[in-house]
Amino acid sequence: SQTIHQWPATLVQPVGSPLSLECTVEGTSNPNLYWYRQAAGRGLQLLFYSVGIGQISSEVPQNLSASRPQDRQFILSSKKLLLSDSGFYLCAWSGASGTEAFFGQGTRLTVV
Template identity: 90%
Template sequence: SQTIHQWPATLVQPVGSPLSLECTVEGTSNPNLYWYRQAAGRGLQLLFYSVGIGQISSEVPQNLSASRPQDRQFILSSKKLLLSDSGFYLCAWSVGLNEKLFFGSGTQLSVL
């Protein structure tokens, strides 16, 4: 069966510090991978998605970036965090672009 791992579960970082969140998927090959963010009181905002190694599509301009160094690994990064980057970050995978998503357990990021 397929599983998705996301870590860390919580993270507190000072403004201006770097960020690296990692997500891995097991039990499937060539998944579509996604990073979503849920800001306080808001819905699920798609940040990045990837249909293959090294292929990243950005949905929202910001100071975040994503990379997919391996088929089942998706990384969300920032060189310098802003206060507005605080939120609940979710990694997800799917078989196709317009199919059901399976989410990880999320990372609560607080930028202070």
């Protein structure tokens, strides 16, 4: 069966520090991968999605970047965090068109 792992679960980082959040999927190949941010426990904002290795689409210009170095690995990064980067970050994967997305457990990032 397929599983998605996202870590760490919580993270407190100072302003100006770098960020690296990792997401890996097991049990499937060539998944579509997504990074979302959720503010204040409400709506999801799509940050990045990827349909293949090295293929990244950015939905919102911001202080973050994403990379997909391997088929089932998706990394969210920042060189210098801002206070406004605080939030709940969710990684997700989906298969062929029409199938649902499956979410990781999320990372609560607090920038102080």
